[in-house]
Amino acid sequence: MRNNGPDGGFTLIEMIVVVLVLALIATILVARGPLHSATLDLRGAAQSLAVAMRQGRMQAIVSGTAITVTIDPVHMQYGAGHDARQALPRGLALAAGSATSITFYPDGSASGARIGLVEQGRQVTLRTNWLTGAVTVDGP
Secondary structure, three states, X not given: OOOOOOOOOOOHHHHHHHHHHHHHHHXXXXXXXXXXXXXXXHHHHHHHHHHHHHHHHHHHHHHOOOEEEEEEOOOOEEEEOOOOOEEOOOOOXXXXXXXXXXXXXXXXXXXXXXXEEEEOOEEEEEEEOOOOOOEEEEOO
């Protein structure tokens, strides 16, 4: 049986306190801003570059001509052949010794290169197998 006496529910004061606590938590979360991960940004940039490299390989196979994917380290842009250039995120840099161009040939092979992308001490490495043209991404 249900108790309808004075102990049967919450008081108005208790409800106001709960609402105030929830409002305080919401204010802190909004003031903090959106969640941001430098590692995810770096990984996303590496995946985008890997996609452009794989597309360059496919273009070379389909067209029967060599296609070169280039990276402009000054403007931090990349692109395959005469395609539009894509920008890499700010704060990203090429690791020392990284290649700035990779050529893919009609038989599917590649010039075989290593590209390192660095951001805030983290590094992701893109490797191209010279025999198969396969692109792999290693890193965080």
